[in-house]
Amino acid sequence: MIRTALIQSVRCASRSVTRTQLPASRAIAPCFSVTSTRSTPAPRYPGIRYYSAPAGLSKPEVEGRIMDLLKNFDKVKDASKLSNTSHFSNDLGLDSLDTVEVVMAIEEEFSIEIPDKEADSLLSIDKAVNYILGQPDAH
């Protein structure tokens, strides 16, 4: 009884392993043959897999990207006041609608969606940086 159960579980495990490996080897082969026979140059993205682990964002990088974004934001009048801890409205002279726009721009920059509740609390650069650093999906 135990033996059969064991064998079954081992079989299952080996099956699932071979299954997950198959697409990886299959993915690269067809894309060569397909591109040669294709007449229209429509973009095609074969199922190539990237196995690299997601590299987390570093704090200086996040800061730099948010600062660049604010430098290019035309409503920031005094760019010299930009620092790691600048408050959007007190230091940079942005009103509440501008702040919403900045937070939206940050969302788009890091391709994440910040829920309303958190978005309302992001009022300074360091808060935004810390929030982004806490998001595993941000990139």
Place this chain on the structure above:
Amino acid sequence: MALAAYRHVLRSTQVAFQGDLRTLSAARVEARSKFDQNRFLSPSSTEAEQKVLEAKEVARILRQNVVQGEQVTGSKLQEQRYQLRIHEEIERGNNDSIKKGSSLAAAATGFCGGAR
């Protein structure tokens, strides 16, 4: 309240005008100017509440009832062909009136795909 509405409108423009920078930025400028117009309203007034509701409606319509179409190039019927981008949030009508189909007039009132 109003800020959340503004955020929703901006998000909706992103959904509705994806990849269309010119329209996207125009829509955002328009949204901004509308919100700026009513800047003086006190947040507790009914008028402000109405405006916020209006903004939410705008956001909904942008999301559900605006379909992007791109002209298909390279086909023989170049002028008449458009590729529509119907994303998952677009409102789908069930076209019940078409199934009844008893008279032409009934069919004419049915709308196609919810894109009114």
